Amino acid sequence: MAASDSSADRLVVATWNINSIRSRLPLVERFVAAYAPDVLLLQETRCPDAQFPTSGLDKLGYPHVVVNGRKGHHGVAIAAKRPITDVMRENLADIDEGRHIAGAVEVGGRKVVLHSLYIPSGGDEPDPAVNPKFAAKLAYLEAFAPWSRTAAAVPSLVGGDFNVAPLPEDVWSHKQLLKVISHTPEETERLDAAQNAGSWVDVVRRDLPPPEKVFTWWSYRNRDHTVSNRGRRLDHMWASPSLADRVSGIRVVPEARSWEKPSDHVPVLVTISG
Structure with missing residues (x-):
């Protein structure tokens, strides 16, 4: 597995x-030893x-x-090999609930704003009238639109657990999950x-387009997720229009779901050029 180039013109x-940074710091160590990312955007x-x-x-x-x-x-973080400036929460x-943090990191002498975002999961019942958690999630997604318009005005990357699998190919069964939180029309439309x-x-789907299935999450309820492969793509990387052409090297790391005491999510990597 190739390590990243640590030169200043690539990030x-x-x-x-990570589903508890203190419990899973050994997994972070294993991951960075194999992939050597320059920046970690962490959620939960x-x-x-x-x-x-x-x-x-x-x-x-x-x-x-x-x-x-x-x-x-809850909780989000950014960990970097380079200085982080212009921090926002x-x-x-x-x-x-500690669901957002952002900071600027230099790539090739130019600042790129990196956002770590953790959208609410929304509970189990897809009815906002009876499930306050789902109502809160929909409100968050509605607020996401005007926020994203402003955030995209500068070179930016939003990475995180969006808790939404938007495309039919982002879930193991589009038909069976239409009434399951994370893939309902109310969420995907927002x-x-x-x-x-x-x-x-969406740089992951730009480079790994449908009909290819792409999953980043598998439930702990699956005794062996590799057999049933009932996954969902809940973790995303979005690049602003002014940055997208500089983003490449998209990679999902599904093997991390099989590590000892894993998170139910796996990492997604991208490379930003200067």
């Missing part, structure tokens, strides 16, 4: 819902800011860390609106 960025860190294992990431070669942490199933739909608002390029 390898990985997004990963499950860690208040003061308890984030900054020193552990420093030992792995990431001395620059910014966090927006919470207890429970935003609460879409006034949901203050995510499409957010993408279109900023003319974002």
Whole structure:
């Protein structure tokens, strides 16, 4: 497996819902040893800011860390080999749960804004009238559209766990999941609106287009996910129009789902050129 080129004119960025950074720091170590990304966009860190294992990431070669942490199933972070500037933390739909952090990193002497985003999962019942979690998710997705229009105005990459599998080929069964949260029309239509608002390029699907199936998440309920392969593509990388042509090297790492005590999500990598 090839390591990334650490020269200043290339930046390898990985997004990963790590499902507890403190519990799975050994998995991060294994991942960076194999793929050597320059930047990690992490979600579901499950860690208040003061308890984030900054020193552990420093030992792995990431001395620059910014966090927006919470207890429970929340929290995001960016860890980088290069300095991170212009840090932002935003609460879409006034949901203050540590779901966004952004910062600028230089590539080839030019700044690129990197966003780590964690959209709410929405619970189990796809009816906002009876499920407040689903109502909150839809509100977040609605707020995502005007936010994305502004964010796309500069060279930017949004990576993260969007908790939405938008395309029929992003799920193991389009028909069976139409009424399952993450693939309902209410969610996919709102995510499409957010993408279109900023003319974002879904670089994973640009380079791995349908009809190819692409999954980044498999439920823990599957005893052996490689047999049933009932996955979903919940983790995304979107590039702004001014950056998209500089993004290449798209790679999903499904083998990470088979590592010991894994996250239910796997990393996605892209390379940004200067």
